[in-house]
Amino acid sequence: MARKKKKEKKKIEKLRLGFRSLAFRYSIFFSLAIFIVFFIYFIITLTYSAVMVTNDTRKDAKTLAELTISRLENALVRVEQMPVVLGRSLEKPSPDYYEILRILQGIVVEDPYIYGACIAFEPYSYVKDSLYYAIYSYENPKGLRTKYLGNYYNYFTKDWYRIPKETGKPAWSEPYYDLGAGDTLMCTYSVPFFNEIEGKQVFRGILTLDVTLRSLGSIVSKIKVYESGFGFLISREGMVLYVPDSSFINQNILDIAEEYKNKRLATIAERMMEGKSGFASFHGFRSRKSSEIFYSPLATTGWSIGVVFPNDEMYANLKDLVLYLLGAFGIIILVVFFVTVLMTRRLTKPLRRLVRITHQIGHGDFDVEIPKVKRRDEIGVLAKSFFDMRNHLQNHIQKLQQTTAEKEKIESELSIAHTIQMGMLPREFPLRSEFELFAILDSARAVGGDLYDFFFIDQDHMFISVGDVSGKGVPASLFMTVVRTLYRSRTMDGQPMHQIMSHINKELCKDNPNVMFVTMVSGIINLKSGLVELCNAGHNPPLIMDREGEVRRLSLFSAIPLGIEEYHGYKTEMVQMNPGDRLVLYTDGVTEALNANNELYSENRLMEELKESKSADVPTLVKAVVDSIYKFAKGQEQADDITLLILGYQKSSSHIEAPTKMKQLQVLNKLEELHKIVETMEEISKDWNISSKANMEINLVLEELFTNIVFYAFPDNREHKIELTFSLFASGILQITLVDDGRYFDLMEAAEEVKIDAALEERKVGGLGIHFVKQMVDEMNYERKAGKNIVTLTKKIK
């Protein structure tokens, strides 16, 4: 018990809610809320930043591109302006060779982007007999060189010559790889020049300026965006003029796009070739990096410049931002979590204490101290009402315990009273051959008002009585005890019945403030003659049933109950019982038992029921009647005590004479007890002068009977008593009775005839005992009475 309590206490102390605690849940809740807010903030910030970065980068790219374009344009415009400055001297009718040389060399030296310059004349226009006339000056690492191209180089069909000649306007050629001239990728700006002859402008030839793309590419190569962002340049036809990876130079961008299956690049390239400008995104065809591109055309040449910048580099700074934000974010959530935990634990501390106290109170510990909570919030109110509840409960339980204790006390008193009252009723019914007696009292409540009684006044006279005390419970029980004491003391004086009753009446009236009374039928029966003196004090009249089952009511004079009127007279009436007659005494609990239809059991039914079982012995008859009452009143609560007493009278058939000598012996149902019987027989044989032969024969019989009882009578394996009575009559007859309360067993019925003449092979090993018994006594009688086996042996010994 103490151990269990300890265990419970431990359990209470161990009360840890863990993840289910308020503190934890609130913390999770708040942290979650903050997480959501931060997350939204984070997304917005990131998106905004990304847009900003993208815009900035685009702006930068555009600026870079435009800057580069203007640089390129500057270079190209300078190239374009060169002939405008120099053209005049060429428009003279015939400039001399040196002048041409000076012009050409001046151009090459002056302009860093110009690699070479050439003047090509129309057929026969400079020298009359020369079809071709072209002079080309160019720079190489060794210095300035000049070539005369005239005799072997048919330039009239070349684009740089033909197109400006036909259009009459300067033109930029597509980039080309000129093996003949500079051995480098170049573009040529061709300008036609004219002579005025007779007021007409006559086409004289073409001035060309070769611009190496290497020099222009150095301008584009200055484009740097982040780490790996770069610029590139393509011609109007899609020829790559410059890109940092020189292996792509001089290839067509559309071919590259096709080779790398990059449709997006092809689309972008087409738009660039159309001279459009704008932003686009694509994946690098080698790095597969997601990148942005800005493209824009050059007005002069129709080329297009592209600026490429990879996104990851663009967003590199954003990564830092994200990390920074996440870090701050994590710290804030942790702080919020712990602060909430601490706050909630502080807030719920009284609650947790209340939980522990509730446990203790739940286990009956009302003396547990409830700490004062000074707070004025809900928890304070709860603590206060908890305190009140504890006090109310404590009071209530104290009251309850008191009430229960009182009730238990009363019940235990009642139960003691019941035990005493039941103890007053004689339970051992006499076993006599002259009469049978049996009674049942079944109380409706713990302590009832009914009683029955019987006792021997002397050898031949017996007192019997059945009564009913007014009221119930302890007072009725006490009153009954008084009544019993009175008639018991009076009866032994040998007074007639009516005097005994009058005496009891007077005594009861003397000191009876509560006016309790008792109805009673009492009688004294002479067991020899069957004559009964009866007196009725306001009780149900007795019944008599004869051998044939004829039942009649004894119409006695019925006086008023005892205890009411001090000087009331009572009357004794004599009734003669014949052998086989049964005298039936009962209380009103029998006849007034109610069934479900509110019908009375009634005297008639009682008479019928008696008649029904007329041939049964008395105990069986009593039980049968009481059972019929239960059956009748089935399902109804028993309202009153039920008492039934029946006395059966029969004249004793034999040995009316009293025995001269008598000896009684009680043994237990154990084989070891046999020696007691042997010793008693030895003693009797000596005292009563019984021959050793007769002694041995009786010994044999008793041993058989005793052994039989021990082995077969008691299946319950409990200890039982076996009573032996030895009686010696003057006529020289020895009578021995054996009484046991075992199960029904008639030895004679069970016995098998033993063939004493049989040969050895047929002789059975058992069965000899009964044979002895039959041989060795003169008479043997078996009776079953009141649940007992009675065997009477008779043997003439003298």
Add this chain to the structure above:
Amino acid sequence: MEITEKKNDKCTLIGIDGRLDTTNYSVLEKKLMELIDTGQSKLLVNLSEMDYVSSSGLRILLMALKRITVAKGKFALCSLQPNIKEIFEISGFTNIFEIYDNEEAGLKAF
């Protein structure tokens, strides 16, 4: 009850002294069955000192007789007290058992 046992060259001589009844027949039963089980099939039981025998006792003697007859041995009684002899007569045992008046006569029979 006391049981004595003497062996001679002809048979085993058993003596029963006192009462033989329900409370002690098993002692005799055990003794006799032990002898028969060890192959001694020639038994002479001297009953001169037995003053009482009940049906349980008789049952043991009958059992011994039956077992020895089966084993083709010999089982005999001698020196019965008059009262005991009467019981044997009542039970018909005088017809079944070989009974001799004294031990000498009994021993001669083996």
